[in-house]
Amino acid sequence: xxxxxxFEAKQKLSELVERASRGERIGITRRGKLAAQIVPAEEEVDxxxxxxxxxxxxxxxKKVPGVTVKSLIEEGRM
Numbered sequence: 001x002x003x004x005x006x007f008e009a010k011q012k013l014s015e016l017v018e019r020a021s022r023g024e025r026i027g028i029t030r031r032g033k034l035a036a037q038i039v040p041a042e043e044e045v046d047x048x049x050x051x052x053x054x055x056x057x058x059x060x061x062k063k064v065p066g067v068t069v070k071s072l073i074e075e076g077r078m
Contacts, residue, residue: 003027003034 009028026038
């Protein structure tokens with residue numbers, strides 16, 4: 001991880017953000033101590049796709065007679 005001082009980070013913020021978007025991690029120091037990091041952003045999650053996938057899994061799941069979510073939760077508490 002490359003480290004830069006706070007003053008330099010303020011002067012070169014656009015450059016540092018661009019470098020982070022390409023995968024580099026950049027530490028920002030204040031008085032020689034690490035104070036913050038600029039890191040690559042995680043990809044945004046498409047919640048519609050997540051919920052659609054969950055529905056697919058639910059439809060394929062086999063139901064076991066006599067077993068409920070509540071019973072499984074209570075069993076785990078004992």
